[in-house]
Amino acid sequence: MRVLSKSRFKLGLECPNKLYFTNDKTFANKKSDDTFLQSLAEGGFQVEELARIHYENGFFIDAESLEYEMAVQLTSDALLRENVILYEGAFLVDGYYVRCDIIEKTGNKIRLIEVKAKSFNPNDKYLFIGKNGKLVSGWKPYLFDLAFQKKVVQMAFPNLEVEAFLMMADKTKMATINGLNQLFRVPKNGNPRTDIIKKVTKIEEIGQSVLSEINVDSVINSIIDGTFLYYDNLNFSEAMHLFRDAYQEKKYLNWPLKFSNCKGCEFKASEEEIQQGLKSGFEHCFKKQLNWSDSDFNRPNSMEIWNYRGGYLLEENRLFLDDLTEDDLKVIPIATKISPSERQWIQVEKARTADTSVYVEKEGLKAEMAQWNFPMHFIDFETSTVALPFTAGRSPYEQVAFQFSHHVYNEDGSIEHRTEFISNTPGQFPNFIFARALREALRYDNGSVFRFATHENSILNAIIEQLKNSSETDKEELISFLKTITVSKKDSAETWAGERKMIDLNKIIKDYYYNPYTKGSNSIKAVLPASLISSEFLKNKYANCLDQINVSSKNFNGNHIWLSMKNDELINPYKMLPPLYEGWENDEINETISEIENIADGGAALTAYAKLQYEDMTEKERGEITNGLLKYCELDTLAMVMIYEHLKEIIQ
Incomplete structure (x- = not known):
């Protein structure tokens, strides 16, 4: 059965032509099919479980995603009751199909609550509709999704009144207990969508919830009646019909390219x-x-x-x-x-x-590099934002810094992987431990400190604010240190520029260097292999094992070689990172629950951290994922060192 689901409706809004390609396995599709992995990384499943506690004693419509008729029948039977709460209620009518996060029926009225792993400020009067009277672009996909759900529910049950709500993380609220984000966990060998371990069953057990419900019915009605459009030449009703027919008939819509x-x-x-x-x-x-x-x-x-x-x-x-x-x-x-x-x-x-x-703008680059001091420190962070806070007094989606790697380039050319930090303990708020470890790593000299892009500076600014509001006994000392290597944010009430502020190697690349092999990308994942292709120095050096080139490592043995060729083409070092579970027996691998095969980019690292936080895995699997994170982060800082060596080669 080919039905227009809410995910396909949203895809059609992105580009109507995509409806021709989706669910056709003959077309390549770079988006992950496992939406649970995405929601896990975002803390989405936790937000959903907490939301359900707001509406306790509900019925879960237990049917797999493609069992349309079963899900619809279970929903219809449940709605025969005068009053009922449903989780993932299903509605199918005229080729349209939706599953709704929460349905609260009282008499002939339905409250349709869509739960989103997204934060909002309820005091923002221009939250959804801007000062120009138009929908705020960032909210359009969410609101049109909810409008589609409301319309389908109305079509399926025209005798019922339907009112639409969003439930999301509220920026104005704070957790009132420690360990809020550990109250909902994925069990080993359990169904990650239905078998969540819940350690609380009532809102009163956690004090104040960090979620809030907001009535968006008037906005939704304005979308349905065509007041607000997604495309100027297509109203909501037309979009529903067009997308359904195109998807069911496998028709290419020839929508104008954008x-x-x-x-x-x-x-x-x-x-x-x-x-x-x-x-x-x-x-x-x-x-x-x-x-x-x-x-x-x-x-x-x-x-x-x-x-x-x-x-x-x-x-x-x-x-x-x-x-x-x-x-x-x-x-x-x-x-x-x-x-x-x-x-x-x-x-x-x-x-x-x-x-x-x-x-290369050689003279400008040379003048810039002349200001750098030995020993040079290269750092990279891995971070996350969690929907449900770790500790009392924290708000949803605060920054969490769970890992860093640190390489040092000495004046004699030797390279040390000097320090690293990782927090893999479930429920541990790592930021202040992270800050202390970073201070310990950098405190012994005044060498230049490098980052790649703005992320590290933003994270340390966030930790400074968290420290200000904390009761840590050494907070003033930590804040003072962090300010020496950072620059305040543009909107900060207090301004500073540390005397040892981190140098953004990404900005150096943008200001002075262009390599055609990057094809315009300034990502470290593109700049590193491009540098290796273009630099005779790097080729000659990194074709040898680490022990031979005076490069230490905490996670790779001395025989490891970072430059490798295949069919006369360079293999990107990030593709050379070893897969997880090397040397494990097949039955051991089959027992793992994380479903992560390798960690070679930031998205995989974020998902890995989420798995470490919320899944009840064995210590052996936890150790394997931790080791994968350490290797990935080490390559990030070694990549920065290699790029520095390439720039040094150029100006000499």
Whole structure:
């Protein structure tokens, strides 16, 4: 049965053409199919379980996701009662299908409560509708989702009155007990959607909840009646009919292409996926609408340009870099640095001519690097935001810093993986322990400290605020230290710029260096392999084992080699990180519950930390995931060292 579910309705809102590709296994799809993994990382399942306690003694509609008729029948039977509360109630009518988080029926009235792992400030009078009278763009997907649910419930039960609510984490509330986020856990060998271990059953047991309900019925009604539109040429009712028919009939809607949508399309197929027989939805659209040939997809186009939003180029069918001029990019130079527009134009020119040489503002870079002091410290953090706070007095979605890695580059060229920190204890709020460990790592000299991008500075600013509101006996000392290596946020009531403030290596790259092998990306995952390809120094050095090149490691043995080639092409070091459970017996692997195979990017690290927090796994599995996190974070800081060595090579 092909029904338009709320997830498919939302997909249609993103781009109606996607309905042709979704659920078709012949098309590549980069989005994870396991939505539980996503919600686990976001603390979504905990928010949902806490929300249900607000509406206790409800009936869970226990049916798998594709058992439409069973779920609908169980719901219909339950709604025969005068008063009832349902969790995941199911409604199917006229080809539309929804499962609602919470349904509260009293007489002939239904309160439809959608639970979101998202935070809000109830005092914000422009929360959903901005000062311009339009829906706030960030809330549109959530509100249209709820409008779809309300409409389907109304169609299924026209004799009942339906009122719509959102329930979310309330920024103005604080936890009143310690360990709130450990009250809901995933058991070993249990169903992660239905068998959550709940250590409380009543709101009174936790004092004040950090969730609040907000009535959004008037906004939802304005969406349903067409006052608020998602697309200017398509009202809500038209969208429901169009998306349902297209999905059921497997019809390609030929919806006009949009630059930002197409640039981030999940239905792009990699070379490897194409070789495996998968098709590209992205290519399907461009062949249909722009008459691109197979060879056109190998030509550089403006969607590859860093930080470029030239949507009009698509409308004018001028996407190829050969079609661009400097006027399109409005190039404005800056002395001794690469301006953002110059960077874009450099990328265009090098792509046009297949020039793979590195572009460097050498004198500016040399002057910048002359200010750096030995020994040089390279740090990287892994962090999370948890919906339900760890301790009393904390609000939802406060920053949690659970890991760092720290490499040191000495003046003699030796490289130490000097310190690392990780918190893998369920329920432990690690930030203050983290801050003490970081202070201990950096306190013994005045060498320059490096980060990659703004994240580390933002996290330490958040920890400073948490310390101010804490009763830690050494908080003043910790705050004083953290201020020496940070810069205050722009909106901070107090301003400072530490005398040893962290140097953003990512900004250094953007200001002085462009490597065509990055294809416009400034992510460390792109800059590292590009540097290795372009640098003879790095190639010669890192083709040898760690013991031979005077690089210490806390997580890899001395025989480990970071530079490896396959078919004359460099293997990205992040793809060389070992998978989890190497050397384990098959029956041991089958007993694991985390379902994580490797940790090679920030998303996987975030999910791994969530698993360590909320799943009841064996100590052996916990140790394996911890080791995977340590190896991943170590590579992040070693990558920064390698990039530094490449820059040093250039200016010399």
